[in-house]
Amino acid sequence: MKNRLRVLRAEQNWSQAELGMRVGVSRQAINAIETGKYDPGLPLAMKIARAFQQRVDDIFQLEETD
Amino acid sequence: MPLTDEEKKLDPSVRRLFRELGVVAFWGVTYASAIQILKHHPQTVWLRGAAVALAIAGFATWLVFTARAIRSENEFTRRIHLVALSIAFAVTALFLFVSDMLQRAGFLDYVSLMTIFMVMLASWWISIVIAMRYYR
Numbered sequence: 001m002k003n004r005l006r007v008l009r010a011e012q013n014w015s016q017a018e019l020g021m022r023v024g025v026s027r028q029a030i031n032a033i034e035t036g037k038y039d040p041g042l043p044l045a046m047k048i049a050r051a052f053q054q055r056v057d058d059i060f061q062l063e064e065t066d
Numbered sequence: 067m068p069l070t071d072e073e074k075k076l077d078p079s080v081r082r083l084f085r086e087l088g089v090v091a092f093w094g095v096t097y098a099s100a101i102q103i104l105k106h107h108p109q110t111v112w113l114r115g116a117a118v119a120l121a122i123a124g125f126a127t128w129l130v131f132t133a134r135a136i137r138s139e140n141e142f143t144r145r146i147h148l149v150a151l152s153i154a155f156a157v158t159a160l161f162l163f164v165s166d167m168l169q170r171a172g173f174l175d176y177v178s179l180m181t182i183f184m185v186m187l188a189s190w191w192i193s194i195v196i197a198m199r200y201y202r
Contacts, residue, residue: 029142032201
C-alpha cells in the first residue's frame, strides 16, 4: 500500500504530531504510515481522508504486490 | 471507583498511570497476603482456598484492567500490543518447549511455574519496546 500522506501533510504545513492529534493517533503512528511500516485500518484511513478533505482512495493506493 | 477533584485535573495518561499503579499495588498486596496465609496456615483447607481465591482476584483485576486499557487505545497502539503479545506467546512457547526437552534429557531438574510466568511477562514487556522501536 502506498500513500500520499507526506505530500498532503506538507501542503497543509502540518507536522506529524499535528496530523496525529487531528486524527487521534500518535506522531509515531503517522510516521509508520508514511514510511509504509503500517497500513491504517478503515476508521483511521477515513479520519485521515476527512482531515485532508479527500477521498480515502485519493490518499491510499494499492500496489501490485498487495 | 469515583474520581477525586484532584484526579480530574490530571492529564488522562497520568490518571491512567496512577490507576495502573493502583491496580498493580492491589495485585501485589493480594499476592503477598496469599503467600503469607499459605505459609502460616498450611493445614487449614478453607484458608488455603481463600488465599488462592484472593491471589486470583488480584491477578484477574490487573488482567481486566490491562485488557481494557489496551482496548481503549487507538488502532496503532493496539497493533503494537498485538505484535508484542504475538512475540511474547512465541517466546514463552519456545521457553516451555526448550525447558521440557532439557528436563527430559536430564540437563535441567525443575522449572517453576512462576519462572515461566516471569519469562512470559518479561518477554511481553521487551516485545512492546521492540515493536515500538520498529514502528518509530
